[in-house]
Amino acid sequence: MKIPVPDTIPSATELGRVHFVGIGGAGLSAIARIMLERGVTVSGSDGNDSPTLDALRELGATVHVGHAAENVAGADTLIVSTAVREENPEVVAAVEAGLRLWPRSAGMASIMQGKRTVAVAGTHGKTTTTSLLTSALIAAGADPTFTVGGDFAATGTNAHDGTGEVFVAEADESDGAFLVYSPFGAVATNVEADHLDHFGTEEAYKAAFASFLDRIDPAGFLVVVVDDEGAAELGDAAEAKGLTVIRVGESEGADLRLVDLTFVGNRSTATLLDASGAELGTLALQIPGRHYLLDAVAALAAGLRLGHDLDALLEGLGGFTGTRRRMERKGEAAGVRVYDSYAHHPVEIKGDLQAARALAGEGRVVVAFQPHLVSRTRIFGEQMGVELAAADEVVVLDVYLAREDADPEVTGALLVAACPLDDDKVAFVPDFDAVPAELVRRARPGDLVLTLGAGTVTQVGPRVLELLEAQED
Structure with a gap:
């Protein structure tokens, strides 16, 4: 559902009672x-109960499972998830009552007021980069406010109202939300086509990032990962507008450059150089993968620009243990390790499978992938299938519909047809309940099973572990 952004956005403390429709989602929660x-x-509703709802109840929210008109009684403001449809009874009741009706972006803008915001944007890596920057700033003693699109593995929370002046915010572009914010500084991890169900064309998608530059404080800064062509171009455009641009990455000419990257097990390290080539130290992470090192150096650059100490920031990055659903270890049974990650775009699939390969060591990688959104699968399904071939065995689920209707012509079978693995190494399993057993059938001791996707595939890993544990008995 698309709701217009109001011309004036009061502070959150001026909104009266706020009711969230879809409160269990990462953004609204x-x-x-x-x-x-x-x-x-605060009150809210969601279609299913979850630990997220329990946590909000413990903080004092009144949360309903299921949507009903009476849930909005007494509310002054409704903040509505983009996944909610216009016929939702709570939305209908709010419109009839003349209540303030806001999209998620307006709600986010209301809590940014009075803070020095750093907005982390990009097609991929936003959640991890936001989390890394937050971890680094905490270690530097900044106590930032933060909102992240996933829970910190160490704390189990996705947001906190800190006492410091800085607000680190994951700035989602999927529905144009980041064009509502007015950050002091920003990070752009990469810029390549996605969310074309909203933007329509790659050109429109990139134009949104160009417009995002106009939202950044002229006295602020932009960090870009120059190894990505789209981010590099955005940095050039920002510099032409007079913004301070910090370029990071592996490429020569980066203001903060990574060299000598190494990956062993769940650890990633790189040597950090300044623009002159002088060595500054070692960037060491407890999470595997080149893309995570790039996220980390972007976070480091933002922390340095905010005036914090290099060693303290590096310590915070090194202490970061990950974000849930980003190469998250779920457990091990019968000699098989199980991980879960949120990748739902070809580039993300490629990065996570590279990380999985480092983690697997001598073992094989067995992946279950759930395509997310009909529109994304229609556009990128063939490329997804090609990238999945980096695994040894592949199980493809059917499309997770989210906010779209099904299309019988767009299913997981499209990915299987495009995957160049031998027929016995890749399968389309549309029955969700059959997937765990299929993965167990394919896995053997020493292997790593990875569940990938932004939908319900995250539920598969625990069921795989249960089946493996039953084999041990």
């Missing part, structure tokens, strides 16, 4: 948590 910590009266 983070906003709700910040509002609760600031003393705002």
